[in-house]
Amino acid sequence: MANKPLKAVLIGAGERGAKSYAPFALRHPDRLQFVAVAEPNAARREAFSLQHGIPRELQFEDWPQLLEHEQLGEVALVCTQDWQHTRPAIAAMRAGYHVLLEKPMANVAQECRDLLQVSRETQRQLHICHVLRYTPHFQKMRELVQSGVLGQIVNVDQRENAAFWHMAHSFVRGNWRNKEQSSPMILAKCCHDFDILNWVLDDSPVRLSSFGELSHFKVENAPPGAPLRCLDGCPVAETCPFYAPFIYQGMVPFWNSLADTARGFPRWAAATYATNPGLIRALSGFVPVLHQLTRYDGWPLSVLAEDPTPEKIDLALREGPYGRCVYHCDNDVVDHQVVLMQMESGADVSLTMHGLSHNEYRTTRIEGSHGRLMAEFGTGGSRIVVDEHRTDWRMEYDTSADLRDGHGGGDLRLMAYLVDCVNDGDFEEIYADTQAALKSHLLAFAAEDSRLESRVMSREHWE
Ligand SMILES: NC(=O)c1ccc[n+]([C@@H]2O[C@H](COP(=O)([O-])OP(=O)(O)OC[C@H]3O[C@@H](n4cnc5c(N)ncnc54)[C@H](O)[C@@H]3O)[C@@H](O)[C@H]2O)c1
Structure with a gap:
């Protein structure tokens, strides 16, 4: 008899948690279902909850609130930043969850050892996201x-x-x-x-x-006259490979060429746009979908702003950390x-x-x-x-x-493996x-x- 879908909770609905691993549940609702989320960023929390149908009372701002609740599922994904891995992962195992923990498991050697000790003590599986293995x-x-x-x-x-x-x-x-x-x-x-x-x-x-x-x-390698922010009149704007508008605006066709199939227009068009934008602009008169080549909202733009429109990216480059000169960070x-x-x-x-x-x-x-x-x-x-x-x-x-x-396919294959292990895995293995x-x-x-x-x-x- 087929197993019921596993129930999972997500701690940290950021790039990795919400966008790399959780899509497995959308593709395979018969195998995995997210039932709760902890995420302080309201826009991320709400977007994730909407996508996965999580009710308001199971949307938390912080992981302790989620883990203090009676156990909600079999597995917890811990996808917070590097320095925030150990405490939620240990608390989740103690609360009865098997854990999928992002790498690095911790940024201090002793904490890595502690994590294993708690896994052994609680007999909860602890999977580290070494995605390349998959x-x-x-x-x-x-x-x-x-x-x-x-x-x-x-x-x-x-x-x-x-x-x-x-x-x-x-x-x-x-x-x-x-x-x-x-x-x-x-x-x-x-x-x-x-x-x-x-x-x-x-x-x-x-x-x-x-x-x-x-x-x-380093600052000693800054080109003469380079300001603290790229948009403040950088003298090497045309030649510097790290010039922020080049990376976050000029490379949009490149990001699109990586994500094209998801958006339903052909990869060759994105690649062509990068070398011959005039041709694609001309063709877009006949094939309107090609207009999308100039739009992109995935990684890394999604790190600069939620729902990154060209206006929001422009603002982020003027005011945020990603608009800084790389020699003045x-x-x-x-x-x-x-x-x-x-x-x-x-x-x-x-x-x-x-x-x-x-x-x-x-x-x-x-x-x-x-x-x-x-x-x-x-x-x-x-x-x-x-x-x-x-x-x-x-x-x-x-x-x-x-x-x-x-x-290279590792993220979703790791998720498939996780589900198999939680259903039937041998703890010692x-x-x-x-x-x-x-x-x-x-x-x-x-x-x-x-x-x-x-x-x-x-x-x-x-x-
Ligand atoms: N396996 C890999 O190959 C791989 C690749 C990239 C990143 N990573 C790792 O994944 C982890 C997450 O990276 P990311 O790019 O998704 O970062 P991110 O900043 O996009 O996501 C982290 C999320 O955790 C949330 N958060 C912060 N405090 C919280 C709290 N108290 N409770 C719940 N959530 C909280 C943040 O608001 C954020 O949305 C990092 O440790 C990173 O090193 C692994």
């Missing part, structure tokens, strides 16, 4: 590596190439710019990479060292960092994170005694290529997911995954300590 791309990569086709693996190069606009948006002007207020960059950006490396390789580091700093987004997280790891197997692994990439993508290169694997995973699609040394056999896999599905997530976080903290203390760290430091 993508067709990394699942295929793991399958290939585990099949042995590469032979003995001796060297791995993993790169997290954050695009220049993403760096400027999130890590210079935005929510993750300051280490004390959010997380160290290597934790925020790369706890996923540590997790993926351990999981794909079925291996684990024994020693690591790390280097990196904030090199570019209060950011302190690094813009590049490398981590070198020696693995249990003897293989060495290098992990690079930087925020000045032209495109947004991750790359992986794995060298083995019998073959090589090269992979790209990004907004433009994903693929894996395997070359076998002896036979020159080459196999190519297209691992792209639907563009509408965030993180799930707890082993939570332990793996803890390890990836502890490795990120160790890398940060290594960078700050100029030290090689060995396993005792994080185990």
Whole structure:
């Protein structure tokens, strides 16, 4: 007999909670239903409640109010900001909910350990949003590596190439710019990479060292005469890649090209608009839907304003944090960092994170005694290529997911997995995954300590 839909409560109806995970319930109402929400931002709370049919009495302004209520469902999604994860997640488990917790599980190592302890004590499942594990791309990569086709693996190069606009948006002007207020960059950006490396390789580091700093987004690199805000007469408005109106207005066709299918007009038109706006303007006389190419209200514009109209974006650029010159912000997280790891197997692994990439993508290169694997995973699609040394056999896999599905399909697949686990999951198996997530976080903290203390760290430091 089919299970009834699970009942879920959402803590934090922001970009991730409301827009990345909750759509699963709208697509699969037979599997999951949101019955309550806690969100201080009234517009977000109301929009979410309207979408999911949540009655007024189950709309809360703050998570303690929701969790003090008698238990309303089986699972709680905790999707608040990095520094607000531990308390609601622990309170939710103590109130009887299984928990889906955004990464980083916490921005302090001891709190990450505390979370596991409470999961064990209460026997509540604790799922950490390591969404990459659930993508067709990394699942295929793991399958290939585990099949042995590469032979003995001796060297791995993993790169997290954050695009220049993403760096400027999130890590210079935005929510993750300051280490004390959010997380160290290597934790925020790369706890996923540590997790993926351990999981794909079925291996684990024994020693690591790390280097990196904030090199570019500093006041000494400000172009002569650059004002504090881009719109206050910046002399390099025409050439600066970080010029806020360029990112939030000029790149609208690019954002549209990522979201096009959801809006029902073809992707090629958005791509063409970016290079040849005149052609699309002319065509829109015959195909009115093309007018929509100049309109967009998804991420990252939705971070600047609720329901972001061009007028609201203009105001946000004049007055809000996202209109600041990137060389005059209060950011302190690094813009590049490398981590070198020696693995249990003897293989060495290098992990690079930087925020000045032209495109947004991750790359992986794995060298083995019998073959090589090269992979790209990004907004433009994903693929894996395997070359076998002896036979020159080459196999190519297209691992792209639907563009509408965030993180290469990982967000919604994680939700499907969550529902399966809450219905029938084995606690010990799930707890082993939570332990793996803890390890990836502890490795990120160790890398940060290594960078700050100029030290090689060995396993005792994080185990
Ligand atoms: N898994 C991933 O790959 C991934 C990707 C991006 C972000 N994240 C993480 O997801 C988390 C959320 O990011 P986001 O972009 O959705 O942020 P967001 O700011 O859009 O959403 C957080 C929401 O929490 C709400 N909130 C604040 N205080 C609250 C309280 N007391 N009770 C209930 N709600 C409260 C805020 O009003 C906001 O709407 C962050 O920790 C971030 O690092 C994970």
